[in-house]
Amino acid sequence: MLFYPKWYHYFFIILLLPLSFIYFLSIYFKFPRKYENLGIPVISVGNIIIGGSGKTPLTKAIVNHYKNKKIAVVMRGYKRKSKGLVVVKNFKKILTDVEMSGDEAMEIAMFTNSAVIVSENRKEGIIKAKEMGADFVILDDGFDKPFKKLNIVIDKKIKNPFVLPAGGYRYPRSFLKYADFVVKEIKREVKVPNGDILISGISNPKRLLKYWNKEYKFFPDHYEYKWEDLKEFKDKLIVTTAKDYVKLQKFPLKLKIIDLEVKLTDELIKKIDEFLIKF
16 A cells, blocks of 8 residues: 555545654654764665665675675664674674574675674664774665765655655655665566475565466565474475575575676766765
């Protein structure tokens, strides 16, 4: 309903509009106009909608492009079972498990050479990355954080034009003016291996069906898998995403990972290079 509402949804949307106006006022006055220099280059990868927009694949692509740099990714660690600051991975090895890191943090830790830090307090995470000797930091979902940074924002248009809770926008589209670079489209190369069943718990998993025409089983986003959910598939060859793999690998299952590669545009690379040189 929030993204692509039917005609009968608009009655509920209209009822929620006063709350959306209050939400808009709160984020408008909260949004930073001054930015603190933390003494290390920070590149934020953010978006303006709720749900999946490609932040993690874009972050991985930036890390892999600058593979000769010591990069630390700082993120909240959504749905993790730990609190405070946790170094998920230093520049050599993974130090914790997916329960303590969250699935997206572990995905970046496993499939890139970056350090990964999770922290509710992003400033503490950035300072820790600086202490660890990072050349620069990629800040996940840092659009509204008050630090000097290169603000890369993914723009994904949805039919419902309103902010939460009436609509699916975290920030109104007018807030794109605060971005240093707007990603209009993420170019993906997807290679799906052969298998018997597709299993996934990502945001909007039905988008995977454009690459798959066999049996599938979908779960809610950031789902915490249990053996009871999976034991019926133990003899099948399971195809899944990298985000799901980090949680499924602990089970006695036969797994293959979908290869998803994001292609960075020349314009984005140039913008990042200029920012790093000028810092």
